Amino acid sequence: xxxxxxxxxxVICKSGTSVKIECRSLDFQATTMFWYRQFPKQSLMLxxxxxxxxKATYEQGVEKDKxxxxxxxxxxxxxxxxxxxxxxxxxYICSASPGTGVNTEAFFGQxxxxxxx
Amino acid sequence: AQTVTQSQPEMSxxxxxxxxxxxxxxxxxxxxxxxxxxxxxxxxxxxxxxxxAYKQQNxxxxxxxxxxxxxxxxxxxxxxxSQLGDTAMYFCAFMKPPGGAGxxxxxxxxxxxxxxx
Numbered sequence: 001x002x003x004x005x006x007x008x009x010x011v012i013c014k015s016g017t018s019v020k021i022e023c024r025s026l027d028f029q030a031t032t033m034f035w036y037r038q039f040p041k042q043s044l045m046l047x048x049x050x051x052x053x054x055k056a057t058y059e060q061g062v063e064k065d066k067x068x069x070x071x072x073x074x075x076x077x078x079x080x081x082x083x084x085x086x087x088x089x090x091x092y093i094c095s096a097s098p099g100t101g102v103n104t105e106a107f108f109g110q111x112x113x114x115x116x117x
Numbered sequence: 118a119q120t121v122t123q124s125q126p127e128m129s130x131x132x133x134x135x136x137x138x139x140x141x142x143x144x145x146x147x148x149x150x151x152x153x154x155x156x157x158x159x160x161x162x163x164x165x166x167x168x169x170a171y172k173q174q175n176x177x178x179x180x181x182x183x184x185x186x187x188x189x190x191x192x193x194x195x196x197x198x199s200q201l202g203d204t205a206m207y208f209c210a211f212m213k214p215p216g217g218a219g220x221x222x223x224x225x226x227x228x229x230x231x232x233x234x
Contacts (some may be wrong), residue, residue: 034221043208043224097220106177106220108162108210116196 004096005111013084021079021112023050028041029074030096031096034069038091038111047092051078072103084116119144119211121225129231130199137184138194138228146170150212150224151185153194159203165207168192176204199232206230 003026023033031052034043048069049057056069065078066088070081075098081088094109118142118208130136142151147188153165168176168185180200184193209225 032220038160039230041227043226044222046221046223051222093160093162095162095222096222105164105167106222111120 002026002072002105002107004094004107006094008024008112009110010113011115014081015085015097015113015116018080018082019084019114021081021092021114023077023079023096023109025075025096028096028098030077030098030105031074032093033071033077033096034106035069035077035079036093036095038093040091044072044093047079069097070098081114084114086116089114089116118144119213119223121209121211121223123207123209123225123228125228127229127231129233130196131147132172132201132232133198134234135195135197136199136230138196138207138209138230140192140194141226142190142192142211142225144190144211145208146151146213150228151183151192152210153181153183153192154208154210154224155205156205156208156227157202163217166194183193202230204218204230 005024007022033050035047038044039045047062050069050071052071059065073075093111097104097106122141132207150169151168155163155165166178166181180197182195206227208227
């Protein structure tokens with residue numbers, strides 16, 4: 001199947017600094033990618049939809065100035081957590097599909113564990 | 118908006134036995150797609166099985182099968198001959214029809230399954 005690579009797998013940063021997480025589709029082009037956040041022992045909550053060449057669409061309650069999303073190419077979306085604080089510590093996961101419809105499965109990155117100290 | 122509910126936070130099963138995980142959903146859409154994803158301790162999301170709402174036949178994938186009841190908006194997962202490697206979090210997910218929002222998934226709260234030797 002298709003591969004989505006997410007980097008880094010884990011990161012520790014100091015409070016007040018910014019952290020960038022990359023999501024790459026390695027063998028297909030993705031006009032749309034999705035960013036999820038997962039707290040321990042909880043489900044995946046959609047944060048935003050990343051659209052290539054246009055602004056991301058954020059879910060209600062997600063601060064767009066806090067979580068900057070850039071989808072500059074058909075194979076790369078980035079999530080930047082700006083001025084990170086301990087409450088931003090979480091597991092972040094991206095997903096992408098080669099196309100639309102159920103026959104094009106949603107593939108997930110390995111996830112990024114962010115710890116803000 | 119769609120909602121997905123998994124009423125069993127945790128379940129356990131003896132190796133080689135059968136277990137059923139429950140999922141209900143709510144939607145006003147007539148055509149949609151349903152999925153079960155597995156998230157092992159590595160936290161990599163893995164597609165287990167998918168079902169297209171317009172298909173009456175229940176999907177099967179080796180030891181995994183679903184009981185899709187469209188009128189009741191129910192979508193349960195049956196795992197036969199459970200194996201130790203089936204130990205994981207299982208998420209039921211709903212996807213809007215294609216062309217709406219790419220392949221955006223709405224996840225249930227998850228069921229933690231432990232297979233005991």
